[in-house]
Amino acid sequence: MNNWNVFTQQLASIFSKEQLITDEVLHYAYSTDASCYRLLPKLIVHVNHEHEISQLLQLANQYQVGITFRAAGTSLSGQAITDSVLVVLGPDWNNYRIEQEGTVIQVQPGVIGAHVNRLLQPWQRKLGPDPASINSCKIGGIVANNASGMCCGVAANSYHTLRHMRLMLADGTILDTADNNSIKAFKQHHQPLLDKLQQLSQQTHADASLSKRIRHKYRLKNTTGYAINALIDFTDPIEILIHLLVGSEGTLGFISSVTLNTIKDYPYKAATLVVFPTLVDACQAVETLQTMPVAAVELMDSRSLHAVATHSAMPGTQSLSPQSAAILIETQTDSEAQLNQSIKIIEQCLSHFQPLTPARFTTDKDNIDQLWAIRKGLFPAVGAQRKPGSTVIIEDVAFPIEHLAAGVQYIQHLFTKFGYSDGIIFGHALAGNVHFVFSQRFDNAQHTQQYQQFMEEVCKGVALQFGGSLKAEHGTGRNIAPFVELEWGSTAYQLMKTIKQIFDPNHILNPGVLLNDNPHVHLENFKIMSSSHPLIDTCIECGFCEAVCPSKNLSFTPRQRIAVWREITRRQQHKEPVKHWLQQFHYYGNQTCAATGLCANRCPVNINTGEFIRSLRQQQAKHARLAQWTANHFDLCLTGIKMGLKLAEWSGQWVGRVRQYHLSQTLHNLSGKRLPLWPSTLPLVVTQQCLKKYPRSSTQKGITPKKFDPSKTIVYWPSCVTKVISGTKSLPPLTMLIPDILMQLGFNVLTVDEKALCCGQPYLSKGYKTIAEQKRQQLHDTLFLYSNNGKWPILADTSPCLLQTKNSSHLTLYEPFNFCLKYIVNSNKGYLLTPIKEQIALHITCSTHRMGLTLQAQQLAEHCAQKVIIPPDISCCGFAGDKGFNFPELNASALATLKSQVANCSRGFSTSITCETGLSLHSGIPYQSIFYLVAEALGINTRTDANKNIVEEGK
Numbered sequence: 001m002n003n004w005n006v007f008t009q010q011l012a013s014i015f016s017k018e019q020l021i022t023d024e025v026l027h028y029a030y031s032t033d034a035s036c037y038r039l040l041p042k043l044i045v046h047v048n049h050e051h052e053i054s055q056l057l058q059l060a061n062q063y064q065v066g067i068t069f070r071a072a073g074t075s076l077s078g079q080a081i082t083d084s085v086l087v088v089l090g091p092d093w094n095n096y097r098i099e100q101e102g103t104v105i106q107v108q109p110g111v112i113g114a115h116v117n118r119l120l121q122p123w124q125r126k127l128g129p130d131p132a133s134i135n136s137c138k139i140g141g142i143v144a145n146n147a148s149g150m151c152c153g154v155a156a157n158s159y160h161t162l163r164h165m166r167l168m169l170a171d172g173t174i175l176d177t178a179d180n181n182s183i184k185a186f187k188q189h190h191q192p193l194l195d196k197l198q199q200l201s202q203q204t205h206a207d208a209s210l211s212k213r214i215r216h217k218y219r220l221k222n223t224t225g226y227a228i229n230a231l232i233d234f235t236d237p238i239e240i241l242i243h244l245l246v247g248s249e250g251t252l253g254f255i256s257s258v259t260l261n262t263i264k265d266y267p268y269k270a271a272t273l274v275v276f277p278t279l280v281d282a283c284q285a286v287e288t289l290q291t292m293p294v295a296a297v298e299l300m301d302s303r304s305l306h307a308v309a310t311h312s313a314m315p316g317t318q319s320l321s322p323q324s325a326a327i328l329i330e331t332q333t334d335s336e337a338q339l340n341q342s343i344k345i346i347e348q349c350l351s352h353f354q355p356l357t358p359a360r361f362t363t364d365k366d367n368i369d370q371l372w373a374i375r376k377g378l379f380p381a382v383g384a385q386r387k388p389g390s391t392v393i394i395e396d397v398a399f400p401i402e403h404l405a406a407g408v409q410y411i412q413h414l415f416t417k418f419g420y421s422d423g424i425i426f427g428h429a430l431a432g433n434v435h436f437v438f439s440q441r442f443d444n445a446q447h448t449q450q451y452q453q454f455m456e457e458v459c460k461g462v463a464l465q466f467g468g469s470l471k472a473e474h475g476t477g478r479n480i481a482p483f484v485e486l487e488w489g490s491t492a493y494q495l496m497k498t499i500k501q502i503f504d505p506n507h508i509l510n511p512g513v514l515l516n517d518n519p520h521v522h523l524e525n526f527k528i529m530s531s532s533h534p535l536i537d538t539c540i541e542c543g544f545c546e547a548v549c550p551s552k553n554l555s556f557t558p559r560q561r562i563a564v565w566r567e568i569t570r571r572q573q574h575k576e577p578v579k580h581w582l583q584q585f586h587y588y589g590n591q592t593c594a595a596t597g598l599c600a601n602r603c604p605v606n607i608n609t610g611e612f613i614r615s616l617r618q619q620q621a622k623h624a625r626l627a628q629w630t631a632n633h634f635d636l637c638l639t640g641i642k643m644g645l646k647l648a649e650w651s652g653q654w655v656g657r658v659r660q661y662h663l664s665q666t667l668h669n670l671s672g673k674r675l676p677l678w679p680s681t682l683p684l685v686v687t688q689q690c691l692k693k694y695p696r697s698s699t700q701k702g703i704t705p706k707k708f709d710p711s712k713t714i715v716y717w718p719s720c721v722t723k724v725i726s727g728t729k730s731l732p733p734l735t736m737l738i739p740d741i742l743m744q745l746g747f748n749v750l751t752v753d754e755k756a757l758c759c760g761q762p763y764l765s766k767g768y769k770t771i772a773e774q775k776r777q778q779l780h781d782t783l784f785l786y787s788n789n790g791k792w793p794i795l796a797d798t799s800p801c802l803l804q805t806k807n808s809s810h811l812t813l814y815e816p817f818n819f820c821l822k823y824i825v826n827s828n829k830g831y832l833l834t835p836i837k838e839q840i841a842l843h844i845t846c847s848t849h850r851m852g853l854t855l856q857a858q859q860l861a862e863h864c865a866q867k868v869i870i871p872p873d874i875s876c877c878g879f880a881g882d883k884g885f886n887f888p889e890l891n892a893s894a895l896a897t898l899k900s901q902v903a904n905c906s907r908g909f910s911t912s913i914t915c916e917t918g919l920s921l922h923s924g925i926p927y928q929s930i931f932y933l934v935a936e937a938l939g940i941n942t943r944t945d946a947n948k949n950i951v952e953e954g955k
Contacts, residue, residue, distance in 0.1 A: 007063040008043065014055050019046045019090075025584040028567055029560035030088065033073040033080040034133075034542040036391045036440070037478060038527045041068075041086035048090040050256055054172035056087065057254070057508075061171060066511040069250040071109055071140035074133040074543045076394055077477025079145070079249040079513045089140065091553050091896055093256075094873070098123075104163060106178075106259040109140025112547055115872045117265075125262040128156030131473070132376060135602065136547045143258050145475035146223050146247030150375075151296040151330070153431050154221055156263050157473075158246050159229075164259035165242040170252075170504045177242055178259055186238075194237040196502050200495065201240060204231040210491055217488075220398040221433045221472035223247050225484045225514065226496045244499060249475050250510040252503040266295075266332035268339040270361040271368045273313070275305070275326040277356055282325035283405035285353045286429040289329070290401065292349055293342040298328040298375050299429035301408060307381035307424055313370035324356070327429060328375050330368070331361075339363065378426050379437055380604030383540040385422060386439035388531040392540045393440050393451075397462045398472035399432040407466050411436050411458070418454045433472040442526035452523055463487040481516035532569035535612040536562045538605045545599035545609065550878035550894035555588040558599040558609035564589060565612075590616060592890050594880035595765055596846035617767025627768045631775055634720075635755035642724055646685045648678060668888070676885035681920035683725040683913060686733045713748040714823075715787045719798035720758050721913050726929075734797050734913075734929055741935055742795075745824065745831065752786050759804040765881055776805060783811055795819050797929065799911040800881075803847035815848065816911045816930050817857040824934065825863050833937040839867035841901075841908035843919055843927065846876040848911060860930065861909065864937035871901035879918035895922040909933045 011020060021027065021044035031040050047053050060067045066084035073080045093110030102123025107116055113134040117126045127134075129142050130149035137147070148157040164178035173190065176182040187194065204210055211232055218229040230243035245252050276282040279301060289297050302324040308314060331346060333339045343361045350359045362368060383392045399407035408425055411434070415423035420438040427434030441447040462468040463486055470480050470487050485493040500507070500515055512521060531537050545558040556564065564585055571578045595610030621627075630637050652660040657680040664678035718735045726733035732740075739749045757779050760772035783805075787794055790810035796802040802815045814822070824831050842861045844854055861868045878884070878894025899922060902908060908927035910916050916927035 003063040004042075004065070007059055007065050010059050010063075011043075011045070011056070014052065014059075015045060019048075019052075020044075021046070023584065025564060025581050026588070029556055029564050029588070030070075030073075030086055031081060032527070032541050032559065032563050033070075033075050033078065034540070035076050035078040035081070035477065035479065036393055036442070036527055037078040037081060037525045039081040039083040039525050041082050041084065043085045045085060045087050046090050047087055048092045050168065050174065053087070053168055053254055053256070054174065056085075057168065057170060057172040060085070060508045061506050064506060065508060067508055068510045068513075069140070069144075069254055071138040071144070072112070072133075072136050072543060072546065074137045075141060075145060075249075075477065076396070076474045077471065077479040079475055079477040079510065080141075082510070084511070089138075093140075094897065095257075099259075103262055104259060105262055106164070106257060107139050108257050109138060109143075109255055111139050113137055113139065113142055118872050120262055120265070123262075124265050124267060126265040127260065128152055128161040128263050129158055132379075133542070133544065136542075136544045139258065140255060143246055143255055144249055146227065146473070148221055148428075148431075148433075148473040150298060150428055153428075154219070157221075158258075158260070159227055159243060161261045161263070162243065162246060162258060163261050165245065165255060166257035167242065167245055168254040168256060170506070170509055174256075175238075175241075176257075177238055183238060193502060194241070197231075197237040197240045197244075198235075200498065200502075201231045201235065201237070204228070204495070207491070210495075213489070213492065216467070217469065220400065220469050221428075221431050222398065222469040223473055223475050224469055224471045224480060224487050225476060225493070226252075226499050228492060228495055228499070231495075244503075247475065249477065249514050251500065251514050252509065266334060268333045268336055268363070269295075269330060269365075269368060270339055270343055270363045271328065271330040271371050272359045272361045273326055273328050273357075273371050273374065274350060274359050275320070275324060275356040276353060277321070278323040279325040279408055280405045281353050281355075282327050283408070283429070285350060285355075286327060286404065287401055288349055288352075289327075289346070290430060292346050293331055293333070294329055294346065294430070295332040296328070296330040297429045299404075299408070299425075299427055299434065300326045300328070300375065300378065301412065301425040304378050304381075304424040304426045307385075308374050308377050311370075311374050311377065313367070313374055320356075328371055329359070375426065377604075378424060379435075380540075380606075382422055382424060382437045382439060384538050384605040386538070386540075387441075388537055389443060389529060390439040390441045391527055391529050392437065394435055394437045394474075395458065396433070396435050396472050396474040397458070398469040399434070399462070399466050400468065401430075401432045403466045403468070404429065404432050404434075407432075407462065407468065408434060410461050410466070414454060414457055414461075417457075418450055420454070431472070432468070443528060448523055448526070455522065459483045459486055476514045478513055478516065479522050481512070481514055482519045482522055484515060528570070530566055530570050530573075532562075532566045533612060533615070535615060536565070536607055536609065539603075539607050540605065542604060544602045544604060545607075548598040548602055548875035550594045550596065550876040550880070551592045551890055553896065554890055554893035555592040558603075558607070561585075561589045561593065561609055561613065562607075589613070592883075592887055594846075594876055594878055594883060594890065594894075596876045596880065597850055598846045598875055601850060614764060614767055614769070617765075618769050619767070621767040624768060624771075627763060627766070627771050631758075631763065631771050634758055634775075638720060638724060638755060642685055645682075645725065649685055652678075652680075665888075673886065676882075677888040679884065679888075679917050679921050681917050681926075683917065684727055684729070684733075686723060686726050686735060712746055713750060713788075713792045714742055715750045715752060715783065715792050715794040716742065717752045717783060717786075717794055717796050719796065719801045719913075722797050723755070725913060728926075731928070731932060734931060737929075737935060738795070738797055738931055741931065741938070741940060744940065745938075746829070747823075750786060750792070752782065754782055757782055759801040761800055761804045762881060764804070772804075779805060780811065787811060793819075797911070797931070798913065799845045799847040799851070803851055806851065815851060815853060817848065817853050817860050820860050820930070820934055821856050824938070825860065831938065833863050833934075834939065835862075835864055835866045836933070836936050837866055838906045839869060839904055840865040840933065841869050841871065841905040841923070841925065841927075843874065843877065843908060843910040843915060844870065845910060845912050845915055849875070857911075857930075861933070864933045869902060869905055871898055873897045873901065877915045877918050879914045881914060884914060884918045891918040892922060895919065898923045907933075 068082035069087045070080045089110045093108045096107040102125040129147045131147040143158045146158045166176040175186045227247045230240045234240045331342045347359045423438035425436045539562045549557045568581050593613040597608045597610045600608035661680035667675045668677045722734050742749045758775045760775035764772035793812045844857045878891040884891040909930045919927040
């Protein structure tokens, strides 16, 4: 029996079957990072605890098996893939602790960088590193790659902000430098290792030429090879050890926790985009700006500017030439007065360079975001236009600032020489750090040779001619591993190989990454990005979409859905076996996709993977006649659904709702998921008998609201779900509450009570696109009539329904959040909102996010409650219409961390009844419509025993 078989048998005694992934389709799903390479792992291990990793490493050493750790997989140089064992962090690596008023944070590797920054906002602090992938990448990857970013420079990167580290060496030993006892124990058992590090430090100090070269190289951004600056920056071998792990890409050990010093997040900011006649002019301006009060300076060459010329915030490009360039400048301060002073200084500095466009700074947040959207849109601009079958390559180098202009011109020359007509150059100019992006095919030897020759000339020019860094912030990976010695020289390279030998003598940690004796490793295992579907062909597999996907911890993410479908299509084209792949994709790719479209918000090339999945469902839909019948008899179907729900409600009263829920779980599992789950948190069925309990209904005659104004007419459109289920034993249905609130505010309320209406979303999500459009058009026509031919505003009580209808022309449609802000909070009537004295949770639905109303949702909640918690890890609840009934594991997985995040909240609020059902089930607190919170803040008693309601108006 060979080592591999023994190794896997040993693993089976440590890990559960669910943690050891052996299926080839799932292996392929995890075979991609954001680079141009693909390797298929032999085994995937999901780890949840340190002791599991320790045991895994001990076995890997014993049987000589390679181990690669993966965080978010947004890495660009091939360092998160392997053909051996891929270790994926489970959802339990998300702990953090904020210390010393936000100046220090201890955080585990599974936390997304942007989430950390949101946690630090109350202290006006943030992480030093700010990579472009910060909304998706995780702390483990940020530290392991020594990420930096647009405003980070060198001083605030992971290396320089590191305070403590908890790590695990290749032999499974744990060291926690924040724990003196751990340090003491480590010194007792690993003193030889520390002695070797101290000896290397002394040797490096003694080599004046090497020390000088290290200092010179690290004045730039540099992630090529190991962080050997640790050998001259520190004398304590413990400090040397942990700083060597920064940027080591998982080749020296596993980082299980880091403590980082945070930096100030300045409240006052201004930005401008300035175009210069030539690249030289722009680079000279950058050099001068180094001494100015600037936080970021981003360079864009002329091809970059043409790539985003249609962006609304772009200045006119009619005067641009092939020599033109632009810089995006941002300044940040503590006060408005300081900001104005900084702007004057920068404007005066720039005036000496005679730019084509003046430096007009904006302090408006939306305008600043628009300017940064231009810069961040450069990478996807190439990705969206690449030819089918090609891969987007993004390289990352740094030049000494005095060579920036010459260096950029050198890259431009190589683009022309090798025929990369779509190549663009941009980057973090203050640090001399530029990225260049181009598309490349790898489907024949000629294309590979083209790439090989191009990269060889790039590396020789950057490293030797200009004394720059071949990798400034993206990590060495497999891509630059053959060129580490070229950049550093043989002495430094041998030093790095010695470090690897000290830490990992059996070379089990991420083998082939960062150091590699194969001179052609960067030319092997390329991805073939074949065409598979027009909706997804432009995907560059960056992984930015994954953080917001509700199925990310259950089945496939959008990136994985696309990658696997591409492979299925390729197999079909080449007549290869595909049956098992289609079977696996049916559940992992199709059935458990919530199709929310949130992935499109994060995607650099705006791919809506949910739309792609719906298109597959449309092709596979088998019950079109039945679906059409239900659409034609929708009112009858709603009546039948009400009767069924009422029957289930009665049985719940008889056996108890919690017991009924557990019984339905059993039946759901025994039936092979054919029978739906019955949540114990489902609201009550709306019946005529229940409506009679609420004499405050707008349908009741004789009620004259305070300060009634007949000219103020609102059309209230209740969703079909709201008409069926809403309210509790102590709360009225929304169909009664909302008109009541509006009437007491002085509105004339016209409720849309047509029973056959539907926005079409249930049909669209199941692939019946034509029927969905029929229902949407029917709804549009009815709303048009109710709104006096579109003259009166329409209020929807359910966000997903409004999203489906929002593109209807001639209608003024409002979602609950923006309606309440406009007509209550910001009304000139001065309605008095008194925040309730509770800490409440707010769930912003995926539909609300997609409509761009996230900020409005938060603003309204903060007007109505003293403390509002928006769980940062919850983007979509995963209930997804009826998915919560038929695939409850999707809802449970999406909300796995919700309970701990809202533990101190009394209640939760949202804008979709089905979402609220799942949220209540998995949070431990009741979730209700935001209108119940608005009513309380207005002083309206919503309980069933209330007979009088008064809305106090401000003067």
